[in-house]
Amino acid sequence: MRIVLVGPPGAGKGTQAQFIASHLSIPKISTGDIFRANVSGGTELGRQAKKYMDRGDLVPDEVTIAMVRDRLAEEDARDGFLLDGFPRNVPQAETLKKILSEWDAKLDIVLNLVVDEDEVVRRLSGRRTCERCGKIWHVDFDDKQDDICDDCGGHLFQRDDDKEEVVRHRLEVYKEQTAPLVQFYADEGILRGIDATGPVEEVTNRALRELRPLE
């Protein structure tokens, strides 16, 4: 199955992507994670992306699209994938459609995680990520008393772009550039809205209910 997850920053795309991708045994392809790995690895791609990410702006399309095209061409993505954080604007969505059509493929479904702005700010300000296994935690909702990952013992860190003024800018960028994707995919007839409030497992179950008819 070929799935795209959309939604504002902090809606829970990364959190849900972990569960959905492992449930369906398909690779989770997160452009944010790939960029962050390149930044910490000190690669040329990371160097190019970092200045945009630090401001909360989108990395230029030509950089992002080339990276995604290469990743989708890998063996494990041939029969299905879950994209988290891509596409991020209408030109990226149009390019994705073109790339897939070159391979006689198309998206099956786009899940739109719907959550209001206050909740998004609450989620981002308490987010912590495990430096070792990548698992996403929340200081309050997961009742974290220390900075250690309960799964692997790794150290938890706060993302640089979760600072308040950067979060505010990311929300603006979302409204201007990413929100129009909702209409784009509604017009394509493959958009499903998911109420992304409430416990993580409930949101996962709502998403899996939408996917079941396609399995």
Ligand code: AP5
């Ligand atoms: P990216 O990493 O994609 O960031 P984002 O879209 O802003 O999304 P987030 O990762 O902030 O949030 P999320 O929805 O995954 O929420 P999460 O699950 O972590 O992109 C970062 C940057 O990279 C961009 O700004 C841009 O510069 C660049 N970039 C990436 N893709 C690009 C592209 N295609 N084009 C150009 N540039 C690109 O959850 C958040 C918190 O809430 C966590 O603490 C979690 O534990 C908690 N939480 C989740 N669900 C629940 C729940 N149900 N109840 C309570 N808490 C919850």
Ligand code: ZN
């Ligand atoms: Zn961990």
